[in-house]
Amino acid sequence: MSQLVAWFSRQLIARPHISNATITGVLFGFGDVISQQLVERREKHDWGRTGRFGLIGFFFMGPVVGGWYRALDRIFTTTGPTIALKKVCCDQLLFAPCLYVGLIPLIGMSEGLRTSKELKDRLTKDYTTVLFTNWKLWPAVQLFNFYVVPLHFRLVLVNFVALGWNTYLSWISHK
Secondary structure (H helix, E strand, O other): OHHHHHHHHHHHHHOHHHHHHHHHHHHHHHHHHHHHHHHOOOOOOOHHHHHHHHHHHHHHHHHHHHHHHHHHHHHOOOOOHHHHHHHHHHHHHHHHHHHHHHHHHHHHHHOOOOOHHHHHHHHHHHHHHHHHHHHHHHHHHHHHHHHHOOHHHHHHHHHHHHHHHHHHHHHHHHO
16 A cells, blocks of 8 residues: 555656646546435436546646646745645635636536526526635635645645535536
């Protein structure tokens, strides 16, 4: 097991983009599986939906969030509790509101919404709920993440916490 962790750590350092995209895609898809099976209790699993959700994780969330963490570390070059708090403020007050403006319509498009009115209606319906719920969970997670976790493991930690969050996002976007 320790060899697997060491290999994974090396991959995160050597190939951060593909490693982060892959783990994000897998866990996004798994969050949808949990949503369909345990939350929605669907009789017939929609594997296409799971695949689309995983692709959003791989092509959008992994690269965008991974890039954001690297940018924060370039902006805030020192460490400590004050810097971690500044990163959390940037993350939650600047990044999260913008992220969901992109993510919610993207999920809508993956479900077949095509017109700008349909996408705007979805964003209007879900945005405030998602953002306010985000603020109940992520500031504490991110404070720990930015203060304790090395850069190459940040997205991994977030992805495991996000397993529950992705389940929520899948459920909220499909209810």
